[in-house]
Amino acid sequence: MSDLAVLVGRVLIALLFVAGFVQKVADPVPAMTLLTDRGLPGVMIWPAAAFNLGAALALIAGWRVRSAAAMLAGYCAATSVFHLIPSDPWQMSIFVKNWAIAGGCLCLAAHGAGRYRLGDLRGG
Known part of the structure; x- marks a missing residue:
């Protein structure tokens, strides 16, 4: 059962990143604005979108889950800064959500993919 x-946990976390990929590709302007408002180039959205998709697929497949989950935890922590807008309750909920997802990813990084996975037989 575990x-x-x-x-199921891997897939549910991964779906958030698949949705992030779709959102960035379908309507890049809001995410680009978050970047440019902080002095970063808006084109950084494209490597972020690719990372979202690639890491999500790794979680779903159970391939190199420890590494993918550790990188996703760092990504969530780093990108939470873009949502630290105390005057905007919606952005603050995204800020907190990012830290919660980072926590789930850290659990996957620590414990691995479980039995149902592809590839790396050293513990995913």
Whole structure:
């Protein structure tokens, strides 16, 4: 049962990043604005979108989950800064959500993919 729970948890976390990819590709302007408002080039959205998709697929497949989850935890922590807008309750909820997702990713990084995974047999 615990391996099934890890699989479902991996997929649910991954779906957030798939949605992030779709959102960035379908309507890049809001995310580009978050970047440019902080003095960063808006084109950084494209590598971020690719990372969202690639890491999500790794979680779903159970391939190199420890590494992917650790990178996703760092990504969530780093990108939370873009949502630290105390005057905007919606952005603050995204800020907190990012830290919660980072926590779930850290659990995956620590414990691995579980039994249902592809590839790396050293613990995913």
